[in-house]
Amino acid sequence: MSEVSFSFDDKLYKGRQGEPMAAALLRSGMLSITNSTYHGRPRGVVGLGVEEPNALVQLVSGTKESMLPATVIELADGLAARSLTGIGALPELPDEARYDKTNRYVDTLVIGAGLAGLMAADEHLRAGHEVLLIDDQSGPGGHLRHLGLELSSALRDVLAHGNLTYLCRCTSVGLYDQNYVVAIERRSDHLGNSAPARRARIRVWHIRADRVVLAPGAFQRPLIFANNDVPGIMLSHAAATYVAVHSVRIFRRAVVATVDNQGYRDAVRLHHAGVLVQGIYDARPEAGGPSVDAARAAGIPVRFRATVLDTASNSEGACHSVIIQDLDTNETFQTAADLLAVSGGWTPIVDLATHIGIKPQWSVEHAAFLVSHSTDRLRTAGMLAGDFGGDDDPSVFFGPALDPEQARHAYIDLQRDTTLHDLRRAVGAGLYSIEHIKRYTTIGTAHDQGKTSGMLTIGALCQLNGVAQGGKSGLSPADVGTLSFRPPYVPVPFAALAGRERGLLSDPIRITSLHQWHVGAGAVFEDVGQWKRPWYFPKPGERMEDAVRRECLAARQGVAVMDASTLGKIDIQGPDAAVFLDRIYTNIFSTLPEGQCRYGLMCKADGMVFDDGVTTRLGKNHFLMTTTTGGAAPVLAWLEEWLQTEWPDLKVYCTSVTEHISTIALVGPKSRQLLQELVTDIDLSKGAFPFMHSRGATIDGIAVRIARISFSGELAFEINVAWGHSRHIWERLWALGRRYDLTAYGTETMHVLRAEKGYIIIGQDTDGTQTPNDLNMFWVVSKKKEFIGKRSFQLPYLKAMGRSQLVGLLPENDVEVIPEGAYITVLNAHPDEHGKTHHTGFVTSSYYSPTLGRTFALALVADGLNRMGEVVAVPIGKKVLRATICDAVFVDKENIRRD
């Protein structure tokens, strides 16, 4: 391994290419890496991998990842990192790295390339399966790597098999129903400066496998004792690996506290690496087996029924001595040690199994929750399934009894600085469910998601709950149960999940065929679903209100034009088209003559208004329906649902033509004069072309369809033309329109104009809880025919008096626009006995009207239609605005202007 240099907190360090940053920092003598988040106590490396709760760092090189354990960062030249106190900071600049995703179908997916995973892969390869083997380490072998052992040739043959794909640095983050697995593969960080510039940093794998084998291994767990967070206290397996494999030579005297034989094996490794192991303190009454024999042979003193009670630290905060307690006599004594290696048993990684609801089972023999699952499609292997491989013989022991003062410094979750004292408080407050206690104490909610603290919590609760329930002894962890884990197993950068679907590629952008003209005219756009629609067209120096005022007056006094192409358009054909529309709309369409248009309202079966629009009868069996911009897709799905699942006897065909037909709305008293200059083959005069009629015509040889439809109350023409020809028609209108001072207007002006006429916008003035009657639109509801929703109007709660109804509001202040969404109360409302003031409605649309020269609004008000003339209050912060309830039509109540 070649030597590399990296920086940590702006100081340069040397390390070996590919080793964990934690190893190099330890080797340099850095025991304390950071201070804890809440208590500010010095903290050092505890573990070996993703379970690490303390040594969190922020990368300041490369992608500047905001929070990673130093135990999983592979050293590479040029790497730079900074210590963190548990709270990361997102980099200020966007992440420019590449991320991608891929899909894979495979016969067998094996998660974990330790011994168990490799053997499972071998078995499935022999059965002729194609196998995908994924593992989060930088190489195969799992536990063997920590022991510094090479793979046997038989295992190397498994990896070389032609039917096997092996992915290292690939972490399964979620197991979902039906063997669907999401994994993230880290592909470039470990290469540092030499990473190819175009390589995706992380690849997200979506894997679907006929069979899944879970062989994720286990984490060693700590013990609960006073001052168990001091730097120099490590999991024994981690300590032995750093010393024996990564040549960390900073410890002179070690104490091992254990509840199983793993502690003995690690003591022997420390001993052989030159650390003086002063003693193994084993909570069990006795122990045997090869591991124990090896420790005795090495001359390491062993004492049973003893464990660590407390530690003391030196002036730098690092461990310098350990206080041992005899568990039978409670006598204590102190021994000097700069390393306390702790072995509290193994916690198999149950996370993925619990993602799909499998409940781990407590095994006293293993002192662990296991998942022994074996079906045709999913099975567990290795430590998760209870195959611990050695002579461990662990006891169920989580730490000695602690007095209240000791409990304040006995840490359960190092990252959250949660102590046994906090846990006792939670139980004292009456909490007993581990899920509640997790939320109350925040144990297990930090970056590491409780990988080491979860089992300690369960262990401590056994004791506390047992006592709380009046028992003398503790409960079993089986009674407490495990926490359920949710994906992701380790933090996943949002950038990885987004992949290449970022910025312009994050969502489709829909533009009309006139979009470039709008851009050239300086339009300010608003997003309406995926559509970009011109909001208003400011002239130089104009504010929004200036532009909207000018646009509104042009439409009411001269002529103005809008691109209405985003309206949903559905072409409906077939011999039963008219019958079908009669059932869909609340009003009748079968009587509509050819060449005429009609406004229609549709309801869901519960009687609530769902969409509206104008539908034109183009022929006996041919209609063109328009929907709201946002309603295009839902309405088409709605029509199809009825045709396919209820009325297959109707011969009707629906086709979305939204993007086939552009719609140009020409609005204002001078619109007829302007358009007649352009259209010479039909007569646009009032007598020849009445309101709500539709005519085919040609402009410069281009077929167009013109309809007298008005969403503003003004004289107006909607020109429908094939999408690709609309720019030509639009330019021609502008060439001729110069003499008329033709003005382009956007959605804001459209809203003001329609609201002045009391025309609703679905989704703004409605929210799916209004019937046509609530909107004062009884005129559009047929009494003669059946339609979807009609039956519901007979339901008592829809017939009841006092429902919210759409009304107009005239604010007392004719300049200040009431915010949309504002609540309305009765005037001088008195708070009820709870101090709450009840609303009587809310404002749905609110604007300044240049035509009226004042503010106005639409609102849904309880029993509003019977409260005309009532003055109501609109509290805005500390202010109370007043407004008068009025009719919702503010301009041209007689409908004279549209002709």
Add this chain to the structure above:
Amino acid sequence: MERPGLPTKIYFMLHIPCPHCGLRNETEFHYGAEAGVAYPDPNALTDSEWAKYLHIRANPKGWLAERWVHFAGCGRWFSLWRNTITHEIGPAYPPFTTQPKAPGNIGQEGSRA
């Protein structure tokens, strides 16, 4: 579309067998509530019967016939047996065709793995 070795009656891995397009990713479909709830003659029902049609569904644990639409594919509605606990997908069938037998007992929870 069908991969050899897969059971023919139960489909896994969040795949849905569209009767028209074959096995496709679940993300191409929209859910349309319980199947087999025909639109009644609205005027033959009492208010409470109508309200029940509008708002009350069986919502069992286990196998349930549901309506789905292949919105990002053929746009067709069809019905589908699905286990609401295990998310196993059973056979699909077009509207107005004979409903295949449920793959398991209705209301039987089963295991998710």
